[in-house]
Amino acid sequence: MKKSILIPASILLTTLAQFTYATQSPIAIAIHGGAGTIEKSRFTPEKEQAYRAKLTEAVEAGYAVLDKGGSSLDAVTTAINILENSPFFNAGRGAVYTHDEEHEMDASIMYGKNRQAGAVASVKHIENPINLARLVMEQSVHVMLSGEGAEEFAKTQGVGLVDNKLFDTKHRYKSLKRAKAKMDKAKKQNKNYQAAHNELEVEYKVGTVGAVALDKEGNISSGTSTGGMTNKRYGRIGDSPVIGAGTFADNNSCAVSATGHGEYFIRYNVASDICARVQYQGKTIDQAGKEVIHNVLMPVGGTGGVIIIDTKGNMSLPFNTKGMYRATKSDSSPTYVGIFKDD
Ligand code: ASP
Numbered sequence: 409m410k411k412s413i414l415i416p417a418s419i420l421l422t423t424l425a426q427f428t429y430a431t432q433s434p435i436a437i438a439i440h441g442g443a444g445t446i447e448k449s450r451f452t453p454e455k456e457q458a459y460r461a462k463l464t465e466a467v468e469a470g471y472a473v474l475d476k477g478g479s480s481l482d483a484v485t486t487a488i489n490i491l492e493n494s495p496f497f498n499a500g501r502g503a504v505y506t507h508d509e510e511h512e513m514d515a516s517i518m519y520g521k522n523r524q525a526g527a528v529a530s531v532k533h534i535e536n537p538i539n540l541a542r543l544v545m546e547q548s549v550h551v552m553l554s555g556e557g558a559e560e561f562a563k564t565q566g567v568g569l570v571d572n573k574l575f576d577t578k579h580r581y582k583s584l585k586r587a588k589a590k591m592d593k594a595k596k597q598n599k600n601y602q603a604a605h606n607e608l609e610v611e612y613k614v615g616t617v618g619a620v621a622l623d624k625e626g627n628i629s630s631g632t633s634t635g636g637m638t639n640k641r642y643g644r645i646g647d648s649p650v651i652g653a654g655t656f657a658d659n660n661s662c663a664v665s666a667t668g669h670g671e672y673f674i675r676y677n678v679a680s681d682i683c684a685r686v687q688y689q690g691k692t693i694d695q696a697g698k699e700v701i702h703n704v705l706m707p708v709g710g711t712g713g714v715i716i717i718d719t720k721g722n723m724s725l726p727f728n729t730k731g732m733y734r735a736t737k738s739d740s741s742p743t744y745v746g747i748f749k750d751d
Contacts, residue, residue, distance in 0.1 A: 433626035434721035435474040436738030439467050439487050441497040442615035443667045443713040446731025448748050456747065459496055459733060463745045466490040467735035470619060475739075480621040480629035480663075481519055481542065488515075488538045488631050491617035495577045497733070498615030500536060503575045503635025505584035511575040513635055514649040515541040516552075520628035520657035520719075527552040527649035533559055533569035538633040540567060541649070552649060575635070587639040616648055618665025620657070620717040628717055630655050630663035630679075637670065646670025652680035659719055661687035662696075667732065668705070668712010676704055682716060693717070694724040701726040 441463060451459075470487030474480070492500025503511040515537035516527035526545025529552060534540050543565045544553050553561050559569055616634035623629075632655045634648040647654035647670035654670065656679035657663035664679035673679075678700055685696035693716040701713060706728045713727025715734065725734050725746070735745045745751075 432624045433622060433719065434739055435471070435622055435624055436717060436721040436723055436736070436741075437467060437470040437474060437483055437487065437619060437621040438715040438717055438723045438725060438736040439463065439470065439491070439617070439619045439734065440665065440667055440713065440715045440725070441466075441491055441617050441733030443711070443727045443729040443732035444615055445729065446733065446747055451747075459747060460745050462490070462494050462496055463733055463735040463747075464743055466619075467737050467743060467745070470621060471737040471743075474621060474623050477624055479625070480623040480627050481517065481631075483621040483623065484517065484619040484629045484631040485538055485542055487619040487621075488617055488633050489536050492536050492538065492633055495579075497617045498580075498635045499617040499633040500635075501575055502577060502580065504580050504615065504638040504640075506636075507588075507639050507641035509581075509584065510572050511635055512640070512643070513537045513575075513633065514645055515631070515633035516649040516651060516655040517541045517545055517631040518629065518651060518655050518657040518663070519545070520630075520659040520663050523658055525551050525651045525655070527651060527655075528558045529554040529645045529649045530643055531555065531558050531562075532572045534562055534567065535570045535574065536633075538631050540565075541631070541633075543567070551651065554645070555643070580635075580638070583638050591639065616654075616667040618648075618655070618667060618715060620663040620665050620715050620723075622663075622717055622719060622721050626659070626719050628657050628659055628663040628719055630657040630665045630717075632665045632667075634667075647673035647678070650674055652677050654679060656680045656683050658683055658687070662693045662716050662718045664697075664714050664716050666712060666714045668727075668729070669710055672705055672708065672710030673712065676700070676708075676710060678705070678714065682714065686718070692724075693722055694726075697724045697726040701728050 618632040661683035
């Protein structure tokens with residue numbers, strides 16, 4: 409007769425816990441609140457403190473999701489919602505104005521586990537565009553929806569539409585007026601639209617929020633949300649909702665969220681170029697990110713930056729502007745917040 413061997417429950421549970429612990433991935437999150445002409449001289453100590461506090465709040469909220477075992481997608485949307493709900497950043501409540509004195513927002517999200525992605529472009533009445541991008545990914549058969557169609561879809565998902573005025577802020581309105589005055593002056597000097605637009609400083613062309621994260625299951629995600637470019641017209645769409653340009657995630661390489669002059673980020677396919685260098689050339693995310701931001705974009709005049717993460721929890725935050733609002737936290741490093749180049 410066979411003897412059955414009884415293993416005490418406590419030993420079984422300990423072994424199971426050790427196994428679970430051993431297979432758990434490190435966790436990490438990086439966020440950005442846009443790159444641009446961000447210099448210390450433009451900040452009062454109070455303003456700088458307020459930006460740092462908001463970045464800290466967002467990165468720590470995203471990290472808390474990961475720490476509780478939540479998915480990288482949840483961490484990314486949680487962090488981005490906090491930035492979208494703040495008037496400090498060019499997304500949601502702080503979105504810049506279009507030429508017609510409205511706000512048109514773009515957002516996208518991607519999941520590295522299966523390369524699922526969702527994006528919305530030119531939405532005007534969505535309080536948190538990143539959440540709608542996620543619904544497009546999870547609840548539609550499409551990847552990118554735009555304008556009224558995207559808002560029609562939002563209604564089918566129970567997402568209420570809000571008044572475009574919700575996104576009004578005095579500082580962005582002043583910025584629009586300054587941009588228009590500069591364009592008018594350039595036109596009076598007989599410069600065509602493109603030349604006049606080229607004369608606008610980088611601060612009118614950048615600003616966005618984004619997050620990348622790695623969860624306990626070893627899956628990476630990225631998300632990006634923006635009001636786009638000040639004084640934009642003709643339904644202009646930037647790189648932020650374009651998968652591969654402003655957002656990319658694949659567990660085989662890396663997850664990237666970009667901020668910068670969108671036209672360049674689209675043309676140079678920035679987010680997926682960085683991950684391709686990691687996957688096919690064996691570069692680290694830091695090498696690949698710096699190559700693209702400094703050696704590819706800089707020589708052609710493409711300004712901005714990216715945040716990158718890989719499945720080991722490495723993070724890199726290269727930018728070629730004067731500053732970039734940014735923050736990171738992982739299970740092996742405390743909260744870091746940076747604004748200026750030398751932070
Ligand atoms: N990339 C955004 C756009 O071009 C702006 C930014 O990130 O600063 O719409």
